Amino acid sequence: xxxxxxxxxxxxIGSAFARYMVAQYxxxxxxxxDKLTYAGNLDNLLPISDEANYHFExxxxxxxxxxxxxxxxxxxxxxxxxxxxxxxxxxxxxxxAFIHTDVVGTYxxxxxxxxxxxxxxxxxxxxxxxxxxxxxxSLEDDTFAPNSPYSASKAGAEHMVRAYHxxxxxxxxxxxxxxTYGPYQYPEKLLPLFITEAMDDKPLPxxxxxxxxxxxxxxxxxxxxxDVALHKGEAGQAYNxxxxxxxxxxxxxxxMLALLGKPDSLIKHVPDREGHDRRYAMNCDKLRSLGWQxxxxxxxxxEATVRWYQQNEWWWxxxxxxxxxxxxxxxxxxxxxxxxx
Ligand code: NAD
Ligand code: DAU
Numbered sequence: 001x002x003x004x005x006x007x008x009x010x011x012x013i014g015s016a017f018a019r020y021m022v023a024q025y026x027x028x029x030x031x032x033x034d035k036l037t038y039a040g041n042l043d044n045l046l047p048i049s050d051e052a053n054y055h056f057e058x059x060x061x062x063x064x065x066x067x068x069x070x071x072x073x074x075x076x077x078x079x080x081x082x083x084x085x086x087x088x089x090x091x092x093x094x095x096x097a098f099i100h101t102d103v104v105g106t107y108x109x110x111x112x113x114x115x116x117x118x119x120x121x122x123x124x125x126x127x128x129x130x131x132x133x134x135x136x137x138s139l140e141d142d143t144f145a146p147n148s149p150y151s152a153s154k155a156g157a158e159h160m161v162r163a164y165h166x167x168x169x170x171x172x173x174x175x176x177x178x179x180t181y182g183p184y185q186y187p188e189k190l191l192p193l194f195i196t197e198a199m200d201d202k203p204l205p206x207x208x209x210x211x212x213x214x215x216x217x218x219x220x221x222x223x224x225x226x227d228v229a230l231h232k233g234e235a236g237q238a239y240n241x242x243x244x245x246x247x248x249x250x251x252x253x254x255x256m257l258a259l260l261g262k263p264d265s266l267i268k269h270v271p272d273r274e275g276h277d278r279r280y281a282m283n284c285d286k287l288r289s290l291g292w293q294x295x296x297x298x299x300x301x302x303e304a305t306v307r308w309y310q311q312n313e314w315w316w317x318x319x320x321x322x323x324x325x326x327x328x329x330x331x332x333x334x335x336x337x338x339x340x341x
């Protein structure tokens with residue numbers, strides 16, 4: 001690996017991966033390729049923007065000519081695909097962009113990677129492809145049962161990755177991460193939305209009874225999991241990247257409020273997300289067997305996250321305007337009006 005194309009790296013996890021890779025592997029050229037949608041933010045890349053091994057190119061992964069150009073210009077030998085529409089609620093309101101980027105965009109990247117002779121293609125995927133599981137832990141060979149337009153689009157992308165490996169022999173690896181949290185996460189997802197709203201004493205719209213279970217993974221642990229799979233994963237294989245930290249949403253929110261010193265009375269139970277998966281949980285022994293180990297407990301990760309949002313209002317306050325407020329109104333106005341105490 002010398003010249004790595006990292007798509008979607010102006011977003012939350014991709015930018016953490018880029019910051020890590022630039023520092024960890026100074027001899028690699030890290031080329032970021034990002035469309036800069038509402039979720040893409042060059043502020044996330046400021047800490048590395050002056051580094052010699054960092055390059056940024058703006059573009060759409062579904063734009064074949066632009067993908068070709070960036071692969072040729074930078075002599076790309078490795079692709080790590082983070083680029084996606086990533087928010088479940090938005091996929092319920094407007095699924096088109098999810099099909100465009102997650103399905104068609106991944107196909108175009110794979111096709112151009114094959115033509116260009118790329119030696120390794122890592123697809124960043126999600127535990128949501130397994131769907132809702134009542135009990136136990138999802139294993140890499142379990143059947144897919146995606147339930148939202150988002151998870152269906154990610155499952156579609158994964159099937160195409162598999163097909164390019166089996167049919168064309170492209171050297172692919174897939175990682176399936178669990179619910180990731182940490183600094184620089186766009187304030188539409190549960191934790192950054194609720195932290196920033198609570199800081200302003202605003203109501204926190206918890207869906208349904210708040211007893212849904214998610215497996216929380218600190219972003220820096222997710223990033224090292226992808227690094228291990230990239231360097232050591234077997235071609236054609238998928239690896240779960242789990243937090244092994246399953247918690248009810250309401251408990252996560254209460255812990256966050258305690259760290260902020262804010263009252264639980266900010267929590268409002270609002271009408272549930274349509275098709276809301278009740279529980280995700282994965283086994284990650286396969287990735288562990290390659291040498292991966294998490295460094296963060298939920299306590300240390302949550303504290304670091306809360307303090308980061310407290311210390312970086314410059315980062316999130318400017319996001320909460322324009323398109324963001326339109327989305328917030330569409331998603332929450334009626335729900336909050338119907339809230340139960
Ligand atoms: P994000 O929404 O913060 O960032 C997505 C990035 O992709 C943005 O920078 C955006 O500009 C870019 N992008 C969108 N469409 C593009 C296109 N057509 N071409 C090029 N760039 C485009 O997302 P995230 O939370 O950082 O998630 C990154 C990846 O990890 C996604 O593939 C997601 O499915 C996966 N994932 C996320 C989580 C999580 O909890 N956030 C967990 C598991 C897996
Ligand atoms: O599991 C991995 C997935 O985690 C990733 O693939 C997705 O990209 C990422 O967005 C995340 O999906 P979720 O839907 O689980 O994350 P979200 O932060 O939207 O919601 C977490 C839980 O909190 C979920 O059960 C819904 C609930 N929730 C969320 C929001 C935004 C609320 O109760 N109220 C809210 O306002």
